[in-house]
Amino acid sequence: MTLATCEALFGGKVDPELIENGLLKWFRARRIRGAGSSTTKALRDLAAGCHWALAGSKGEHSAGNGAAMRIAPLAFFVDLDSPEGRRMIRDVCRITHHNDEAYVGAVATALAIRSAARSAEPASLSEIASSLPDSVVRDRLLSLASFEAASIDDAAGRTGTSGFVAESVPLALFAGRQALTIGFAEMIRQVIMVGGDTDTIASIAGQIAGASMGLSGLPSELIHRLPEKELMMNSAQRLVEVPVFG
Numbered sequence: 011m012t013l014a015t016c017e018a019l020f021g022g023k024v025d026p027e028l029i030e031n032g033l034l035k036w037f038r039a040r041r042i043r044g045a046g047s048s049t050t051k052a053l054r055d056l057a058a059g060c061h062w063a064l065a066g067s068k069g070e071h072s073a074g075n076g077a078a079m080r081i082a083p084l085a086f087f088v089d090l091d092s093p094e095g096r097r098m099i100r101d102v103c104r105i106t107h108h109n110d111e112a113y114v115g116a117v118a119t120a121l122a123i124r125s126a127a128r129s130a131e132p133a134s135l136s137e138i139a140s141s142l143p144d145s146v147v148r149d150r151l152l153s154l155a156s157f158e159a160a161s162i163d164d165a166a167g168r169t170g171t172s173g174f175v176a177e178s179v180p181l182a183l184f185a186g187r188q189a190l191t192i193g194f195a196e197m198i199r200q201v202i203m204v205g206g207d208t209d210t211i212a213s214i215a216g217q218i219a220g221a222s223m224g225l226s227g228l229p230s231e232l233i234h235r236l237p238e239k240e241l242m243m244n245s246a247q248r249l250v251e252v253p254v255f256g
Contacts, residue, residue, distance in 0.1 A: 012083065015029055022252045026062050038057065048072050079210045081103070084098070115175035115178075118142055119218075122186065129222075150177070162204060185200070189215070
């Protein structure tokens with residue numbers, strides 16, 4: 011999902027319709043694996059002709075983490091501090107998740123990734139929380155902010171590890187910061203060990219850690235084992251050649 015979003019940005023324009031088309035292209039080619047129920051339903055509706063602004067799941071059961079998991083590339087292409095940038099994040103989220111908590115989780119993830127890319131150390135959880143609207147995601151981040159010396163396992167016991175965005179996104183942001191002290195591979199291992207929605211939590215945590223550490227800081231033995239390494243490297247190279255915001 012993140013790679014499909016990257017491809018949709020190769021032209022240098024952030025447009026929900028282009029991102030929808032990119033996701034739909036991957037879905038029809040059966041290249042999307044492990045999608046949650048909200049994302050799968052939205053993609054099926056899109057394939058049936060539904061407009062992107064109406065496809066996203068609604069209601070209390072639509073606060074999943076799928077939008078936050080794929081939002082990373084937009085951290086470099088929209089002004090996250092402007093009303094226009096926030097509206098764009100909301101629109102892109104609504105392709106699959108028409109839910110305020112899902113939107114806040116995506117904003118939190120994008121803020122963490124932007125901070126990690128700009129500084130040697132990602133912004134603290136309290137700093138990120140201060141830029142978010144009132145939400146369960148923000149409350150959970152604040153509850154972890156004074157808990158940052160704890161282990162990932164302890165943090166998981168405090169937040170939960172399900173696909174509910176208010177559990178997985180705060181835990182992922184916590185874990186992403188931990189990589190700077192315990193190492194990338196160990197961080198991923200610990201995220202997997204706590205169980206729950208491990209693929210998305212590890213994906214978001216890895217995005218944050220990767221933005222901070224850079225390619226040279228990641229374990230080469232893991233990079234060589236990537237099943238689609240060439241595709242990922244090519245996509246990354248094309249994306250960095252696109253003019254970004256700020």
